[in-house]
Amino acid sequence: MAEKEEQTKPLSTTTTRSYQINGEHDHAISIDLKKHHHNPKYLKCCGYISALILILAFTILMLIFTVFRVKEPVLNINSGKINGLDRASKNTIRLDTNLTVVADVSIENPNVVAFKFGNTTTTLYYGGVVVGNGRNPAGVAEAGKTVRTNMTIDVMTEKILGVRRLTSDLSYGALGMRSYTSISGGVKILKIIKKNVVVKVNCSMTFNITSQAIQDQICMQHMSF
Template structure:
């Protein structure tokens, strides 16, 4: 009779090796699937962030870019600029009426403070006018009427006036300055719009004969 030590142990199932291989293969497949899902998820998130970044850059350089407001002198009219005995009348002030428009090309309103218009003759300031604050709506044009009173005595004190009056024309320059703000989303910018115009008044026709304006914008 065989001793206990000599008893034969039962053999392991013949297919145990194959079972372990199948389990390892399934586990490896699960890991690969999780890795693929992770990579796919990261790719989607990266793509979304890339699209948002590109969209923000495009909007920043197009729609949300702060553009220059445009100021234009539409018409200038001079009243009570009359001659008496070959010289300017001094018993009444000369009135200069200017029709000014401000075009706002931005997607947000342009809010501006009081506008100032100065009139010069031969480099000497002879008149000043102010326009109340206002708002130029988004992609709209706002118009304002500027009235400037010119004191004849100031013009008469400038050398060379009578020579120009004798020629039948009087040339003056105007300077208009408008300061305001444009806020597009989170971007706020201060804007200063300046307009310099040279106008020539014809005594015979009583109208502005020539007008030349130059615009300047500072952001």
Template sequence: MAAKEQVRPLASHRYLHVDVENDDFSLEVKKTRHRHHGKCIKCCGCCTAVLLVVAVAIIVLATTVFHVKDPTIKMNTITIEGLSFLRAGNLNPSVNNNLTLVSEVSVKNPNAASFKFDEAATSLFYDGKVVGEAKIPAGNARARRTLQLNVTVDVMVEKLLEVPRLKSDLVTGELPVAIYTTIHGKVNLLRIVKKSATLKMNCTMSFNILRQDIENLHCLRDISL
């Protein structure tokens, strides 16, 4: 009978414990983490600073360069030529009489870009009726400049003589009239900001027939953006 084979117990497992927390390794890891942490802080700080600079630049540009200001229109001078025939009382429509109103209008552009406007119109009213018209050619008011416009209105004498109150006004020596001007244009800032603007000016005045002059000139202006 064969001898029973002796059963040996399994050898117990032995685990090798490596101490990674030695002084040199731990110090190097801490230094690496510290460097990475410092770089992250610097990177975040730089990004924040850049964003602040961009935000400030946008605010400055929005309130200065890219801020569209209202162009303005102003009546500088106005004269009337040919009132002598009214003073003489010559109201015959068949007689060739010339009556001309000459005015100087200025368009001021306070923006950093030019104000380009289309052909404009000026109308002369007497007792609510149009008795004269003129066209203002399209133009360009340069950045931060004032453009002077000379406007000549040829009065339609035949229409003036058709107004019923003309005779009574000739007795008083004054003809109350109004001149209305409209200019429509656009401010274009670097093709980024585009703003349309309509300038309107309504001026009332009196033609002094004896002095052949303008009196009581009063203008109202309106700007629509």
């Protein structure tokens, strides 16, 4: 019977007062927040911040698709020669002849950010056969700048001697060849977004045996991301 009376005993005055105070405090905070949210200055401030964020996001997107749009780096073979052709006769090239192609190459970067590229690889073809390979070291073409380098390709004489049309080309005084060059690199937009770029260049050219120079050069370039 005593336990039942204890269970039904009302809360003390102190406890009730504490609940009332807490309730009044929470109610006051709720009213204050409602007033704050309905305050015109607060709403206007939130509107300004939201508009600023939208404008900033739109501006960044516009810059990425216009000013910072990735443009194709251009590779040009300005001049070149094939060393060792002076030892060639109208009939053949000696097997012990060291043939080396040396070309003055420029990489033009039209972007507003730097273009960093890795090793440049070049393959030389004659009569549909791979007759030479070359590699150039990595480098950087600064924004709107052109970097120049010498590309060296070691030619395999035994491969050239195996091409049937060699005799007729020597009598004509010119060797028609093709080259394939690949450059892999990238640009970093606003130091956040990085775009990887691969530039592939196919060229056809003629090496004049008398002058040892490159002439009648035609190149086609393709870029991929």
